[in-house]
Amino acid sequence: MPPLNEAIPAIVRALGGRPAAPPERDSRFEAAIAFAASGGLASGRGDRIAAALDGAGLLEPDALADAPLEEVVDALRDARIEANPKAVRLLQRIAAWYRAHRDDLEAEIPAGSGPEAARRDELAAVNGVGRSTADAVALHVFGAATYPVDRASYRILVRHGWIDPTVDYDEASHLLTSAAESDPAILARISDGFADLGRRFCKPSGPRCEPCPLRIVLPDGGPVDVG
Ligand code: SF4
Numbered sequence: 068m069p070p071l072n073e074a075i076p077a078i079v080r081a082l083g084g085r086p087a088a089p090p091e092r093d094s095r096f097e098a099a100i101a102f103a104a105s106g107g108l109a110s111g112r113g114d115r116i117a118a119a120l121d122g123a124g125l126l127e128p129d130a131l132a133d134a135p136l137e138e139v140v141d142a143l144r145d146a147r148i149e150a151n152p153k154a155v156r157l158l159q160r161i162a163a164w165y166r167a168h169r170d171d172l173e174a175e176i177p178a179g180s181g182p183e184a185a186r187r188d189e190l191a192a193v194n195g196v197g198r199s200t201a202d203a204v205a206l207h208v209f210g211a212a213t214y215p216v217d218r219a220s221y222r223i224l225v226r227h228g229w230i231d232p233t234v235d236y237d238e239a240s241h242l243l244t245s246a247a248e249s250d251p252a253i254l255a256r257i258s259d260g261f262a263d264l265g266r267r268f269c270k271p272s273g274p275r276c277e278p279c280p281l282r283i284v285l286p287d288g289g290p291v292d293v294g
Contacts, residue, residue: 069284070229071224071229071242071243071246072245072246074227074229074246074284075246075247075253075257077283077284078257078260078281078284079253079256079257081280081281081283081284082256082257082259082260082264082280083260083280095172095173095208095209096126096127096128096162096165096172097117097121097126098204098207098208099161099165099204099208100113100116100117100120100126100131100158100161100162101113101114101116101117102200102203102204102207102208103157103158103161103196103200103204104116104117104154104158112148115146115148116143116148116150116158118146119142119143119145119146119148120139120142120143122142122146123138123139123142123145125138125139125142128162128163128165128166128169129162129166131158131159131162132159132162132163132166134159136152136155136156136159139155139158139159140152140155143155153195156195157194157195157196160193160194160195160196161190161193161196164189164190164193168186168189171186172186172209186205186209186211187201187202187204187205187209187211187213188201190204190205198236199215199216199217199236200215201215202214202215202216202240203215203217203258206251206254206255206258207255207258210251211251212244212249212250212251212254213240213244213254214239214240214243214244214247214254214257214258215240215258216236216239216240216243217258217261217262217265218265218271219261219262219264219265219266219269220239220243220257220258220261220262220265221239222265222269222271222274222293223261223264223265223269223281224239224242224243225291225293226269226274226290226291226293227281227284227285227286227290227291228286228291229242230242232293243257264279264280264281267279268281269281274290276289276290
C-alpha cells in the first residue's frame with residue numbers, strides 16, 4: 068500500500084476525478100448556512116434548510132441573525148423540517164458572524180493566499196461550531212486549503228493504514244492537506260468522495276471493500292480494524 072501522498076492521484080482517479088456539480092447557490096452566505104446546517108456535509112438537508120429560510124425571507128445575514136427564534140423554527144416547520152432550538156440558535160450565531168465579517172467574506176481573494184484559514188479559525192470560534200464544520204465551510208465555500216475530517220474520512224484513513232486510531236483531528240487534517248499539496252480542488256474532491264464512500268461502503272458497522280472503488284489502495288492484508 069503506498070503512503071498517502073503517493074496514493075492521492077490513484078484516490079482522485081478512483082473517486083471519479085471531477086466532483087459532482089454543487090447545487091446552485093446564490094451567495095456564499097447561503098452556501099455557508101447550508102454546510103453548517105448539515106454539520107459540514109454536502110447533504111440535501113442543509114440545502115432544504117437554506118431553501119426554507121429563503122422562502123421565509125430569512126436567508127440573509129441581518130434577517131436571520133435578528134429574527135426571533137420562534138420565527139425561524141416556524142419557518143422550518145412550515146417546510147416540514149424539524150430543527151431543535153439549539154441548532155437554530157447556532158445558525159443565527161453563524162449569521163451574526165457572517166454579518167460582522169461580511170465585507171471580508173465576500174471579497175475575492177486568490178485561493179490558497181492565506182486569509183481563508185483565518186476565516187476558518189474565526190468561524191471555529193463561534194460557540195457551537197465544530198472544527199470539522201468550520202473546515203468544511205472554509206474549504207467548500209471559501210476555497211481554503213484545509214481538510215474537514217468527518218467520521219467517514221477518519222474510518223477510511225484508519226482502515227487503509229494511513230493513520231493510527233490514536234491520531235487526533237489536527238494531525239489527520241494536516242496529513243490530508245499536506246498529501247494533497249494544499250490544492251483546494253483536490254481536497255474538496257476527496258472530502259466529497261470520502262463522505263460518499265462512508266455512506267455507501269465504508270460504514271461504521273464494517274467495510275464492504277469488494278464493490279468499493281478505493282479497494283485498489285487497500286493494504287496487502289485488507290482493511291485495518293478500526294477497533
Ligand atoms: S470499504 Fe474498504 S476499500 Fe472502501 S474505503 Fe472502506 S476500507 Fe477502503
